Amino acid sequence: MTTSSISTPEFRHIEEAAERIKPYANKTPVLTSRSLNKLAGGDLLFKCENFQRAGAFKFRGACNALFSLSDSQAKNGVATHSSGNHAQAVALSAKLRGIDAYIVMPENSPKIKVAAVKGYGAHITFCESNQNAREEALDDVVDKTGAHFIHPYDNEYVIAGQGTAAKELLEEVPDLDMILAPVGGGGLMSGTSIAARFLQPAIQIIGAEPELANDAYLSFTLDKRQFPDTTQTIADGLRTTLSERTFRIISQNVNQIITVSEEAIVRSMRHIWERMNIIIEPSCAVPFAAICNEEVEMTGKKAGIILTGGNVDLDHLPWQE
């Protein structure tokens, strides 16, 4: 497969990504809930990436990135560091492409995530649980194996892949007034904003972020990347900070970034479990929490929400801690 060269993806790269991942990814359903609509005062359309393969939207980006590699780029396999959904997404994508995956995981990663990555046949290297140790271990793995590094979000193919979720949602429900997604490293928000701005130019594009990991909010507001210290949010998928590239894309396309408290995240997560009978992880509840807090004018409006993933430890639920 040939691929046009990109560094900031455009909508056509999202279209290419959609074609490329089509044989592998799930076309996830869009679900609605009468009781949550009532609560919100408008129509909520949930794009259920918690039903995506490997349990999260991350599979879209990883799959697109892996299948965009030339055979010579791919021949020594791929590598990444992640304790979470990107690790599983890369491991599964590598299995599907038939190449090796080398995953650096912090030694305190949840057992269930380690088991999932192993289950896809990836090689795991454990390291201490800090950013330096992760990067050093990754460099070491790449040096030894010659594997190709797949960044979890600062990668144009990853961003284009993540954008396919919003593309599917807007093709199914074209008349959305707004679209919401959580912001961590900004890969999903970037891809979502590129797809939504192209398909529905007047749409409101809203990012949602935990107060305790508000780098995107601060960066967006001050128009310069910020690196706050505190990222100890329960929304573990959103602890990462924007890259220069995702910051640029988000600044250009996004209308608003809203922050929410930890308490609102847990309450909103539980609300979705109870009312929709689906399992979502804390990161996933952040946009709905912004709506519950009445931070979004919903009256008579139609909002699409990307539900990002459903990988939670069923032995330790946040409302039981």
Add this chain to the structure above:
Amino acid sequence: MTTSSISTPEFRHIEEAAERIKPYANKTPVLTSRSLNKLAGGDLLFKCENFQRAGAFKFRGACNALFSLSDSQAKNGVATHSSGNHAQAVALSAKLRGIDAYIVMPENSPKIKVAAVKGYGAHITFCESNQNAREEALDDVVDKTGAHFIHPYDNEYVIAGQGTAAKELLEEVPDLDMILAPVGGGGLMSGTSIAARFLQPAIQIIGAEPELANDAYLSFTLDKRQFPDTTQTIADGLRTTLSERTFRIISQNVNQIITVSEEAIVRSMRHIWERMNIIIEPSCAVPFAAICNEEVEMTGKKAGIILTGGNVDLDHLPWQE
């Protein structure tokens, strides 16, 4: 609305029910899971009644029964006794029809279910937690109010309503080799078996039941209704016993009834939570448990499974007890 008189429903009564409940009920999605298919060795198609209104298939039967009442039958409202999904289903259906609902609930009913019934505006009468007390309290309520009793399963309109789930499933996936549902009082199994036998005469129809509440298994095997003492299964929706009517329908249509252990129920429930990211209640996991136990020959086969409901207490999950 006019209704043909029935005591044992036929397929045309299920068609009537489908038309009658169409404005109110959700057409629930059919979901699949690659990893559960792999585990089973065949294709599993899950009809997700855990996404039905009020969280369970019970809404289909209650809605059909309530909207089949003439205005004079309905004028004093409806009554039932239930600590579970039928209570919520009757309460919501009554709200939709604009009549009163009187629900007798055991005083130890889970708070969340009491709150849901109240939330639909029903009148609740609490009683002691035993069958006699429930029936006495119900008689008393009916005497005082003149409300029309809606039996949870020994009611032809309820049975016809429950059959609409299998009808939808087989219309969406016509080439099923088998269809499975759990058996409690037999309302769902009866409706499912009538719909499936009509739409796909050669289909295998399989009931699944907890070993600890195996009255249907014993009755089916001995060809005579049995009333075992022990019904202390975790699958609280399946503690009831067949009525003469549901026993007769099941004997006529069903090919096999399989029983499963408590341990298998909890393990299978957790499996579905983990692999499908959907919330189901213990009763709901019983047919899948039968498949996991290799009690069903699945190789290369296509099985439809009615996932009955998702009303669980998120503060007390069975694997945490």
